Amino acid sequence: MINLKSLINFFLIMGEITRLFFQTIAASFTRPFYLSRVFEQINVLGVGSISITIVIGLTMGSVMTLNFGYGLMKFGGTMYVPAVVSLSLAREMAPLFTSLLIAGRIGSGMAAEIGSMNVTQQVDAIRALGTSPVRVLVVPRFWASVISLPLLSAISFIVGIFGGLVVCLHEFDMPTGFYMHKVTYTVQMADYLGGLIKSAIFGGIIAIIGCYKGLKTRDGTRGVGLSTTWVVVTSSITILITNFFISKLFIVFWG
Amino acid sequence: MKERREKILKLENVHKSFGSKHVHRGVNLELNQGETIGLLGGSGTGKSVLLREIIGLEFIDKGKIIFKGQDIQNLNEKELQKIRLEISYSFQSGALFDSVNVFENIAYPLFEHTKMSLNEIRSKVAEILEMVDLKGIEELMPSDLSGGMQKRVGMARAMIMRPEIILYDEPTAGLDPTNTKNVVDIMKKMTCLGYSSIFVTHDIPAALELCQRLIILNDGIVAFNDGPEEFKKSNDPIVLKYKQEVHYAGSEGEK
Numbered sequence A: 001m002i003n004l005k006s007l008i009n010f011f012l013i014m015g016e017i018t019r020l021f022f023q024t025i026a027a028s029f030t031r032p033f034y035l036s037r038v039f040e041q042i043n044v045l046g047v048g049s050i051s052i053t054i055v056i057g058l059t060m061g062s063v064m065t066l067n068f069g070y071g072l073m074k075f076g077g078t079m080y081v082p083a084v085v086s087l088s089l090a091r092e093m094a095p096l097f098t099s100l101l102i103a104g105r106i107g108s109g110m111a112a113e114i115g116s117m118n119v120t121q122q123v124d125a126i127r128a129l130g131t132s133p134v135r136v137l138v139v140p141r142f143w144a145s146v147i148s149l150p151l152l153s154a155i156s157f158i159v160g161i162f163g164g165l166v167v168c169l170h171e172f173d174m175p176t177g178f179y180m181h182k183v184t185y186t187v188q189m190a191d192y193l194g195g196l197i198k199s200a201i202f203g204g205i206i207a208i209i210g211c212y213k214g215l216k217t218r219d220g221t222r223g224v225g226l227s228t229t230w231v232v233v234t235s236s237i238t239i240l241i242t243n244f245f246i247s248k249l250f251i252v253f254w255g
Numbered sequence B: 001m002k003e004r005r006e007k008i009l010k011l012e013n014v015h016k017s018f019g020s021k022h023v024h025r026g027v028n029l030e031l032n033q034g035e036t037i038g039l040l041g042g043s044g045t046g047k048s049v050l051l052r053e054i055i056g057l058e059f060i061d062k063g064k065i066i067f068k069g070q071d072i073q074n075l076n077e078k079e080l081q082k083i084r085l086e087i088s089y090s091f092q093s094g095a096l097f098d099s100v101n102v103f104e105n106i107a108y109p110l111f112e113h114t115k116m117s118l119n120e121i122r123s124k125v126a127e128i129l130e131m132v133d134l135k136g137i138e139e140l141m142p143s144d145l146s147g148g149m150q151k152r153v154g155m156a157r158a159m160i161m162r163p164e165i166i167l168y169d170e171p172t173a174g175l176d177p178t179n180t181k182n183v184v185d186i187m188k189k190m191t192c193l194g195y196s197s198i199f200v201t202h203d204i205p206a207a208l209e210l211c212q213r214l215i216i217l218n219d220g221i222v223a224f225n226d227g228p229e230e231f232k233k234s235n236d237p238i239v240l241k242y243k244q245e246v247h248y249a250g251s252e253g254e255k
C-alpha cells in the first residue's frame, strides 16, 4: 500500500543512499588509501564474474542474431543484422544485461557480507578500532565495481559479437569479412564509450546500494536474507530507470 | 598500581532513549586514572549502551561525556576516531573479523594507525597473544576458536594500541571457571600496568576481586557507587535485589 509514510520513507532512503555516495567519494580522495583492498575486490567481484559474463554475452549475441535474422529475412534485410545487433549490444544490451546480472551476483553478495558483519557487530568493531566502515568496506567495493563493470560489459560485447558471427555464418551464410566490416563500420567510438560509461555508472549504483543495505542490516540472519533480496530488486529497478535517462542523454548529445 | 589521580572520564547527567524506551535518565559517573570500576545491573539496564556512548558509537540525548576535559559529544566522526584509540572497547560478543585470521584481527589497528614494519607488528601480536595466554594461534581463523579464546583475542585486539581506558563488556559471560579465571587474570595484569577500565559484568566475585569501586545501574540511573566492602555489607534494597537476581549469596564470592 502506498501511503504518506512509505513515500517519506522512500525519500529518506534515497537521501541516505546519496549521502553514502558522497561520503564514499570524499573518503576516496583523502588518506589513508587502500589500493590493495580495491584490487582484492576487483578479484572477487570482477574476475569472479567473468564466466557468467561470457555466458550472457554469447546468449545475447546469438539469440538476438537469430531473431533479427529470421525477422528481417522476410523483408530481405538479413544483411542489416550485424549492424542492428552490434549497435544494440554496444549501446544497450551489453551494459544493461551484464549490469543486471552482476547486480544479482555482487550487489547481493556485498549486502550479505557487510550485513552479516553488521549483525555480528564487526562493523561496530571497525568503528571502535578508530577506523571508518565507509573507508574500509565501501570505498574498495565501490571502485572495484566501477572499474570491473565496464570491463565485464566489454567482454560481454565482444563475446556477443562473436556469438552473432557464429549464427550468421551457420544460419545465414554470411561471410566473416562482411559481418566484421558491418560491425566495425556501424559501431562508432561514441557508442562504445557510451556503453562503458553506462556500465561504470551501473557499477557504482550496484556497489552503493549493496553496501548501503549491508550497513543497514538488522535482525540477524533473517535480516541478512531480506537485505539481499531488497538489494537485487532495488538496484535492478534503479539501473533500469537510470538506463533510460542516460540513453536519452546520450541520444541528445551524440545522436 | 598507579595511585589515584585526576579524573580521566566523567559522565554528567547522561540521558538516552530508544524511541519511547528511556534507557538512561541522568547517569553520573567518574573514572579516575588507573582505576577499575565494576558496572553492574540487571539485563537490559543499559550497561552495553553506556559503554557504546563512551566511545561515541551511540549518541546521547542530553548530558555530557567528558574525556580528558573534552566533551566527546561535540566531536565529529574523525575526531572520535582519535578518541577511540585512547578508549577501547572489548565487545560482549568478541566481534572478531571472521573472514581473516587471528593475526590480522589483532594487527588490524596497528596496520591502520601505525607505520610499523610487518616484523614489528608480528612481534607485537605475538607479545600480546602471550599475554592473553594464547601463544602461537596467529594462523587460526576465529571460527576455529572456542568462545573463551575468541573473547581473549577480542581483548588482545582492544589492548594492542595501548589505550588509556579499556571498556570490557561482560568478558567472562558464558565462560567456564578456567576461562573466567584466565580472563580475570588478564584484566588484573592490565590494572597493574596502570590502565583505567570499566568492567561490565554479572559476575560479582570477579568484580569484587578486580574493582576498586562498584556501580549498579538501575532504572536508568546510578543506584549504587561505592567500594567492594561497602557493596558486600550494603542493605540498600536495590543492592539486595540485584544480589538476589544474580544469585550472589555473599560469602561464597570471596576467594
Ligand SMILES: Nc1ncnc2c1ncn2[C@@H]1O[C@H](COP(=O)(O)OP(=O)(O)OP(=O)(O)O)[C@@H](O)[C@H]1O
Pocket: B018, B023, B041, B042, B043, B044, B045, B046, B047, B048, B049, B050
Ligand atoms: N539500537 C537499539 N535500538 C533500540 N533499542 C536498543 C538498542 N540498543 C539497546 N537497546 C535497548 O536498550 C536497553 C539496554 O540495552 P543494553 O544492551 O545496554 O543492556 P545491558 O545492560 O548491556 O544488558 P545485558 O546485561 O543483557 O548485556 C535494552 O532494553 C535494549 O532493548
Ligand SMILES: [Mg+2]
Pocket: B047, B048, B049, B092, B169
Ligand atoms: Mg550488554
